[in-house]
Amino acid sequence: MTDMFRDNAAAGRFELDVGGRQAFAIYRRQGGSLVIDHVEAEPALRGTGAAGRLMEKVVDAAKAESLSIVPRCGYAASWLRRHGG
Template sequence: MSDDLFSHNPAKSRYELEVDGLIAFADYQRSGHRLVIPHVEADPALRGTGAAGRLMTKVAEVARAEGMRITPLCSYAAAWLRRNDPELIA
């Protein structure tokens, strides 16, 4: 497996994690000091590899660095935040 490539794609309002040419992404909307995450999705070939979790780790790092909290509308994002970074939940 190659290295993960994390990027911000403002044109699509999403954060992306590329793994071996495949994409996992988290759509977002900014609302004041909140990052609203309505949807997280991974390419079917990435499911079960932990790619979505690695993506959420990076999204949480960005939110923390920018002094933002996260409002997860997506059930995956909500569950990940409850397990891994509950203090970021807004």
Template sequence: MTDAFSHNPAKSRYELEVDGRIAFADYQRSGHRLVIPHVEADPALRGTGAAGRLMRQVAQTARSEGMKIVPLCSYASAWLRRNDPEMIA
């Protein structure tokens, strides 16, 4: 299983490609905040940890850009509370 994380500004989302399948996090930028309204993984990726690996990359990207995350998506919110609570705006 190989992961390829990328930013897709045309679709306003971050993507994690795993063996040809995609998990993604939609986003909106608001000042120094990255609003995450939706995270979704291809059905074949569910239960593999792909969405968690995606969120780890999203949090690292936000941190490197000096941003905080506003998680509107319940998955993103739960992941951040468990793994990186200081990134929550």
């Protein structure tokens, strides 16, 4: 199963499609920051690591644009503390 990541800028969401299911991060760009307001995975994806793989891609996207990440949701903040993003 291949993950498909995309920046759905029109919706303000990073999306990770996994076998027809989705994990997503709602974000906004604010100055030189990428503010992550909410991260969620469909119930079928919970416990599979999909949200973590999504966060890896979000960190890569922020680095590519030289943006710092400001986590406003508990999951994103916890993930970044654990993985040094």
